[in-house]
Amino acid sequence: MSPVTLAVVGAGNRGSAHGRWALAQPDRARVVAVAEPRAVRRDRFASSHDIPAGASFASWQELAAKGRLADAVMICTQDAAHAEPAVAFAELGYHVLLEKPMATNEADCRRIVEAVERAGVTFAVCHVLRYTPYTALVKRVLDEGRIGEVMSVQHLEPVGYAHHAHSYVRGAWRRQGAAAFMLLAKSCHDLDWLRYVVGRPIRRVASFGGLSHFRPENRPDGAADRCLDCAVEPACPYSAVRFYSRFLDRGVDWEGDHWPLDAVMDRYTEADLRAALRDGPYGRCVYASDNNVVDHQVVAMEFDGGPTGTFVMTAFSAGGHRRTRLFGTRGELEGDGETVRVHDFLTGTAEVLSAGTPGNATAGGGHGGGDWGLMDAFVRAVATGDRSHVLTGPRESLEAHLAVFAAERARREGVVATVAMDVASPQEDTAAGR
Numbered sequence: 001m002s003p004v005t006l007a008v009v010g011a012g013n014r015g016s017a018h019g020r021w022a023l024a025q026p027d028r029a030r031v032v033a034v035a036e037p038r039a040v041r042r043d044r045f046a047s048s049h050d051i052p053a054g055a056s057f058a059s060w061q062e063l064a065a066k067g068r069l070a071d072a073v074m075i076c077t078q079d080a081a082h083a084e085p086a087v088a089f090a091e092l093g094y095h096v097l098l099e100k101p102m103a104t105n106e107a108d109c110r111r112i113v114e115a116v117e118r119a120g121v122t123f124a125v126c127h128v129l130r131y132t133p134y135t136a137l138v139k140r141v142l143d144e145g146r147i148g149e150v151m152s153v154q155h156l157e158p159v160g161y162a163h164h165a166h167s168y169v170r171g172a173w174r175r176q177g178a179a180a181f182m183l184l185a186k187s188c189h190d191l192d193w194l195r196y197v198v199g200r201p202i203r204r205v206a207s208f209g210g211l212s213h214f215r216p217e218n219r220p221d222g223a224a225d226r227c228l229d230c231a232v233e234p235a236c237p238y239s240a241v242r243f244y245s246r247f248l249d250r251g252v253d254w255e256g257d258h259w260p261l262d263a264v265m266d267r268y269t270e271a272d273l274r275a276a277l278r279d280g281p282y283g284r285c286v287y288a289s290d291n292n293v294v295d296h297q298v299v300a301m302e303f304d305g306g307p308t309g310t311f312v313m314t315a316f317s318a319g320g321h322r323r324t325r326l327f328g329t330r331g332e333l334e335g336d337g338e339t340v341r342v343h344d345f346l347t348g349t350a351e352v353l354s355a356g357t358p359g360n361a362t363a364g365g366g367h368g369g370g371d372w373g374l375m376d377a378f379v380r381a382v383a384t385g386d387r388s389h390v391l392t393g394p395r396e397s398l399e400a401h402l403a404v405f406a407a408e409r410a411r412r413e414g415v416v417a418t419v420a421m422d423v424a425s426p427q428e429d430t431a432a433g434r
């Protein structure tokens with residue numbers, strides 16, 4: 001079978017990560033075209049993949065204007081720039097791998113689903129957590145009935161103090177409007193994952209949370225607008241100098257992931273880092289940025305048929321994998337992203353199972369094996385025409401996104417929100433050819 005051909009739209013962190021999977025699997029996939037406005041990124045990417053000048057474009061619009069150049073496209077632009085290319089490339093007949101979130105509003109998410117269904121193409125949203133060995137283990141334990149019927153769930157996304165400061169106070173996801181709101185940007189993964197493991201749609205949600213800490217009034221005495229000028233920087237856990245220097249000191253492996261440095265600068269030298277911290281958004285005091293997304297949020301949810309759950313997202317954590325407790329009628333499952341502890345009510349015993357999770361929870365760590373699991377599934381689905389390899393069909397992805405929009409509405413308006421119920425069940429999803 002000849003390799004699946006891929007076009008990459010947005011050769012930033014995610015586009016490069018997906019591209020690296022193809023480089024490691026040359027017999028299964030080949031990237032043959034790229035669209036990226038930033039010349040440094042475009043040229044670096046084109047050179048790693050041997051993409052000729054004629055297949056290297058400065059925007060997705062220029063790539064789309066050429067008609068269909070590849071079997072599939074991987075859309076890795078920023079959140080607010082997903083819907084237009086997703087619809088355009090689906091209409092051209094490309095199979096579509098779309099970074100999450102699908103789009104920043106409900107209407108655009110629905111427009112994407114309509115477009116991919118109309119075109120009859122394979123479509124996958126990068127809900128990478130579904131594809132980790134750890135999730136496969138959790139699913140297996142649940143499917144074997146080892147804890148009976150799931151009745152309650154507790155799920156935590158410990159974003160991590162430094163990751164939060166990087167992405168959601170200083171970085172690209174700091175402002176709703178420019179990007180998605182926090183729950184959509186970071187935690188659409190979590191609501192999707194909960195829907196997947198519990199095996200039921202989320203029907204009703206309530207939510208609380210806000211931007212409590214990263215605000216001007218919490219700025220310590222003596223703090224400057226930039227970490228480089230700050231007298232109290234050594235005592236600040238959110239120091240940009242300390243955070244980025246730690247990564248720079250480790251050295252940059254050109255074949256590897258460059259998160260978080262790739263967002264900060266194009267060349268990884270001490271001088272470039274200082275220049276970026278001096279002039280760019282990543283050198284700003286976390287109490288003097290223009291961020292407006294929440295730094296902690298909780299969602300209480302009711303699943304179809306009655307099970308209930310809570311989800312906590314917080315900046316104020318050491319980071320690491322998500323942690324979950326699933327409470328069933330015959331037992332309890334406790335998972336930390338690497339191991340699963342199963343307590344059996346009948347025998348009174350507990351068993352610890354290990355998933356052999358590769359990599360850590362961050363983008364740099366490949367999301368615990370999810371990044372490569374996702375690419376493997378998508379390319380397999382495109383190569384064989386068997387869409388069941390993709391674990392998130394368009395309608396199930398839409399359903400999870402609708403739960404996120406409802407939860408955010410609940411938080412903002414102080415109401416209990418009902419998730420729209422007009423989305424087909426997963427069975428219908430499969431039958432409709434996801």
Ligand SMILES: NC(=O)c1ccc[n+]([C@@H]2O[C@H](COP(=O)([O-])OP(=O)(O)OC[C@H]3O[C@@H](n4cnc5c(N)ncnc54)[C@H](O)[C@@H]3O)[C@@H](O)[C@H]2O)c1
Nearest residue numbers: 009010011012013014035036059060076077078079099126
């Ligand atoms: N699945 C996950 O776990 C995961 C993790 C991190 C980020 N993401 C999502 O992936 C997406 C990309 O994130 P990222 O960190 O790679 O961002 P990034 O900023 O590193 O990359 C986006 C790239 O798109 C390029 N771009 C802008 N306009 C373009 C156009 N018209 N045509 C082509 N390219 C264009 C930018 O120049 C940039 O290089 C975001 O939506 C983000 O939320 C998903």
